[in-house]
Amino acid sequence: xxxxxxxxxxxxxxxxxxxxxxxxxxxxxxxxxxxxxxxxxxxxxxxxxxxxxxxxxxxxxxxxxxxxxxxxxxxxxxxxxxxxxxxxxxxxxxxxxxxxxxxxxxxxxxxxxxxxxxxxxxxxxxxxxxxxxxxxxxxxxxxxxxxxxxxxxxxxxxxxxxxxxxxxxxxxxxxxxxxxxxxxxxxxxxxxxxxxxxxxxxxxxxxxxxxxxxxxxxxxxxxxxxxxxxxxxxxxxxxxxxxxxxxxxxxxxxxxxxxxxxxxxxxxxxxxxxxxxxxxxxxxxx
Amino acid sequence: xxxxxxxxxxxxxxxxxxxxxxxxxxxxxxxxxxxxxxxxxxxxxxxxxxxxxxxxxxxxxxxxxxxxxxxxxxxxxxxxxxxxxxxxxxxxxxxxxxxxxxxxxxxxxxxxxxxxxxxxxxxxxxxxxxxxxxxxxxxxxxxxxxxxxx
Numbered sequence: 001x002x003x004x005x006x007x008x009x010x011x012x013x014x015x016x017x018x019x020x021x022x023x024x025x026x027x028x029x030x031x032x033x034x035x036x037x038x039x040x041x042x043x044x045x046x047x048x049x050x051x052x053x054x055x056x057x058x059x060x061x062x063x064x065x066x067x068x069x070x071x072x073x074x075x076x077x078x079x080x081x082x083x084x085x086x087x088x089x090x091x092x093x094x095x096x097x098x099x100x101x102x103x104x105x106x107x108x109x110x111x112x113x114x115x116x117x118x119x120x121x122x123x124x125x126x127x128x129x130x131x132x133x134x135x136x137x138x139x140x141x142x143x144x145x146x147x148x149x150x151x152x153x154x155x156x157x158x159x160x161x162x163x164x165x166x167x168x169x170x171x172x173x174x175x176x177x178x179x180x181x182x183x184x185x186x187x188x189x190x191x192x193x194x195x196x197x198x199x200x201x202x203x204x205x206x207x208x209x210x211x212x213x214x215x216x217x218x219x220x221x222x223x224x225x226x227x228x229x230x231x232x233x234x235x236x237x238x239x240x241x242x243x244x245x246x247x248x249x250x251x252x253x254x255x256x257x258x259x260x261x262x263x264x265x266x267x268x269x270x271x272x273x274x275x276x277x278x279x280x281x282x283x284x285x286x
Numbered sequence: 287x288x289x290x291x292x293x294x295x296x297x298x299x300x301x302x303x304x305x306x307x308x309x310x311x312x313x314x315x316x317x318x319x320x321x322x323x324x325x326x327x328x329x330x331x332x333x334x335x336x337x338x339x340x341x342x343x344x345x346x347x348x349x350x351x352x353x354x355x356x357x358x359x360x361x362x363x364x365x366x367x368x369x370x371x372x373x374x375x376x377x378x379x380x381x382x383x384x385x386x387x388x389x390x391x392x393x394x395x396x397x398x399x400x401x402x403x404x405x406x407x408x409x410x411x412x413x414x415x416x417x418x419x420x421x422x423x424x425x426x427x428x429x430x431x432x433x434x435x436x
Binding site: 082113119120122129224226 | 290291292294295296298299300302303304310311312313316317319320323324327328330331359360361362
């Protein structure tokens with residue numbers, strides 16, 4: 001109860017006083033590794049993987065020892081032209097309550113259309129019509145959530161042909177109209193800039209960095225000249241350099257390593273967490 | 287491009303997961319890269335859900351899966367692998383090591399191939415080469431069949 005109250009107060013002040021430092025995406029395959037991290041203060045869990053009856057025991061244990069657990073949705077399809085499905089929204093909000101989460105997050109993307117699942121996050125056209133669709137869906141989710149929502153721009157392998165807004169305008173408009181926080185995936189910033197041949201720092205300079213709830217850091221690999229944000233490869237040095245560039249402009253309250261498969265040995269994973277700590281200036285959690 | 291956002295999103299998803307042509311204005315090559323990436327991801331998810339099926343096909347796993355999946359949008363990795371395994375059974379091409387995995391699922395769940403599988407409430411038995419897979423109250427036992435000698 002006291003913890004809940006403390007979080008609530010922090011949330012209300014909204015002065016960025018709460019910093020969580022470096023965290024890691026909680027996955028069942030690495031739950032032992034995550035539980036053993038001595039300095040861990042926050043993790044993220046895929047919202048759809050948590051049952052509405054409650055989190056798995058290993059995750060509940062983290063929550064109960066005061067580690068902040070953030071549900072990260074991947075199937076809401078906030079960017080879908082259709083209204084977000086009420087059952088999914090209910091589950092998402094329920095999971096945030098069960099985890100006693102300080103905030104929740106989802107993507108600026110769509111994952112299904114016309115009743116067909118794409119199986120992955122797909123980019124939106126950067127048009128006013130798409131902004132309206134996202135804003136309407138975000139408001140539907142915010143109406144059920146009791147904590148702030150952070151929105152994550154995705155890595156896109158291709159763009160729509162008829163963009164009206166550039167990326168910074170598109171994101172800023174959505175954040176302004178919804179009051180949502182930004183979940184900035186620095187590896188996505190890197191991937192998009194590399195694949196589009198644009199300057200990632202130019203994008204950072206135009207985003208509302210003071211609205212960042214937390215940051216994702218992940219690895220990837222290039223195939224056939226295209227960089228893929230795989231979450232199954234090591235974090236490239238160029239992404240860590242961007243972490244440093246970002247923190248020099250405005251250090252976010254938290255940075256989280258996302259790893260989704262091909263898990264390396266514990267020492268390698270600890271090395272990645274240490275590298276993020278070093279790049280951001282936060283204490284090591286290993 | 288014309289049409290509502292809903293129509294255009296549906297057309298793009300059909301391109302990426304159901305083999306429809308690339309909508310006008312998109313970069314053919316990049317959309318093709320995305321299509322291949324989605325297929326790889328889907329194959330990986332299905333292999334995690336059906337490890338013996340993937341292992342049994344070995345280096346043929348990805349081409350077999352891709353050949354099956356290219357024109358079929360996913361219905362989740364459980365059903366993707368299930369539909370593929372049943373298709374292989376019908377063609378007599380299911381790897382022997384994958385038979386028990388399929389039999390366990392068939393004994394545990396009722397799946398009509400078109401709606402989501404549901405847990406069986408009643409005991410069920412499936413026969414595989416050399417064994418019986420028995421499910422009672424959700425628990426599975428594999429009972430080896432005694433082979434007749436001579």
